Amino acid sequence: MQTVPPVKNTLKENHFAFKAVNSFLKQFNLISEFNLNNISISPLKGGKSNAPLYKFDVGSSSYVIRFPSPTTNHLNKTLQVFLAKQAGNLGIGPKIHFIDPEQYAVVMEYIPGRIVSPLDFNDVALLINFSKLLRKTHHSRLEFPLALSPFSRFRDFLSKCDPQKIKQLSNFTEIKLLMGKIEEILQLHPVTLTPTHLDLNLSNIIILNEQFSLVDWVNGGISDPYFDLATFVVFAGLNEIQTKKFLFNNFCFVIHSTLQNLMID
Numbered sequence: 001m002q003t004v005p006p007v008k009n010t011l012k013e014n015h016f017a018f019k020a021v022n023s024f025l026k027q028f029n030l031i032s033e034f035n036l037n038n039i040s041i042s043p044l045k046g047g048k049s050n051a052p053l054y055k056f057d058v059g060s061s062s063y064v065i066r067f068p069s070p071t072t073n074h075l076n077k078t079l080q081v082f083l084a085k086q087a088g089n090l091g092i093g094p095k096i097h098f099i100d101p102e103q104y105a106v107v108m109e110y111i112p113g114r115i116v117s118p119l120d121f122n123d124v125a126l127l128i129n130f131s132k133l134l135r136k137t138h139h140s141r142l143e144f145p146l147a148l149s150p151f152s153r154f155r156d157f158l159s160k161c162d163p164q165k166i167k168q169l170s171n172f173t174e175i176k177l178l179m180g181k182i183e184e185i186l187q188l189h190p191v192t193l194t195p196t197h198l199d200l201n202l203s204n205i206i207i208l209n210e211q212f213s214l215v216d217w218v219n220g221g222i223s224d225p226y227f228d229l230a231t232f233v234v235f236a237g238l239n240e241i242q243t244k245k246f247l248f249n250n251f252c253f254v255i256h257s258t259l260q261n262l263m264i265d
Contacts, residue, residue: 017041017054017065020105024098025058034058041065051080051216055110062110064094067103076218077104079145083217084108086144086195092137093214113208118237126210127242131249133212134232138194138225138250147198147221151183186224196223200232225250 018036025031044053044064052067066084068077084106087093098107121127148156158176197204198219206213229250233243 014041014054016067016103016105017056020065020067020098020100020103020107021056023100024063024107027098030058051218062112063097064108064110065105066108067105079221080104080218081106082145083220086142087214087217087220090136090140090142090195092133093217111206111208111213113206113213116202116205116207116212116236118202120207121236121238121242121246124245126207127246128249129210130205130212130232131246133214134225134228134250137197137214138228140195142195144195145221147196147219147223149223150198150227151179153219154179191224191226193222194225196220196225196228198223198227198231200228201235 021039022031022036025034025036039056039058041054041056044055050069050071052069054065056063056065068080072080081099081104084093085096085099088096088108094108094111096106096108100106121130197214197217198221199216200214204214204216206215229247232238233246236242238246
């Protein structure tokens with residue numbers, strides 16, 4: 001997560017953040033130690049979900065407060081808060097310190113890292129480290145909700161195109177047919193569903209001291225782990241050699257789980 005310079009306001013100027021941070025400090029009996037009027041807040045950039053993010057400091061500790069996108073419905077707000085909490089519990093996302101049930105806002109640890117670059121994955125050690133993070137995600141036994149598949153999200157997008165007059169690509173008809181064929185093929189070869197992120201564009205991956213964290217858990221949940229592997233390869237622009245190294249470090253678990261599932265069936 002990166003601070004957006006140079007805008008910086010007092011907490012008092014942001015009514016919603018003021019309320020959430022006030023509740024956070026009260027829960028931890030810190031309200032008497034820190035003057036809310038002296039706490040500053042800075043906007044952050046990270047992720048592509050349009051969810052407002054801010055950094056604020058309490059003493060020597062830094063935190064991030066995240067609000068859901070204004071267009072998010074009640075159910076998705078609840079799911080996003082739950083997903084962020086589980087990711088923090090698992091250690092694959094920022095630790096959640098406080099949840100404001102009224103605003104669906106979460107106060108989480110601030111990771112003073114940066115958004116990854118495709119160049120980072122020229123380093124084989126970093127590529128393997130990221131593979132380990134995804135394996136930890138896909139191995140998790142923590143409770144996660146069932147996610148919408150990328151195909152369902154694609155159909156949802158299509159249903160909104162005409163009413164919102166969204167301009168489509170010239171080859172959009174071809175894309176729709178291809179998506180349908182891919183979905184049919186994958187249904188013939190089911191795999192064991194696992195916890196997934198499902199939006200591994202590089203702006204959702206933070207690196208600090210050669211370790212990674214996943215943020216912006218908007219689309220995550222129980223789904224096909226191959227979606228995570230494929231989307232990361234595409235977004236990171238991995239070449240053939242990098243792709244083989246990355247997939248080799250993930251396939252063993254996925255294939256083993258799939259074989260177990262087929263034996264049970």
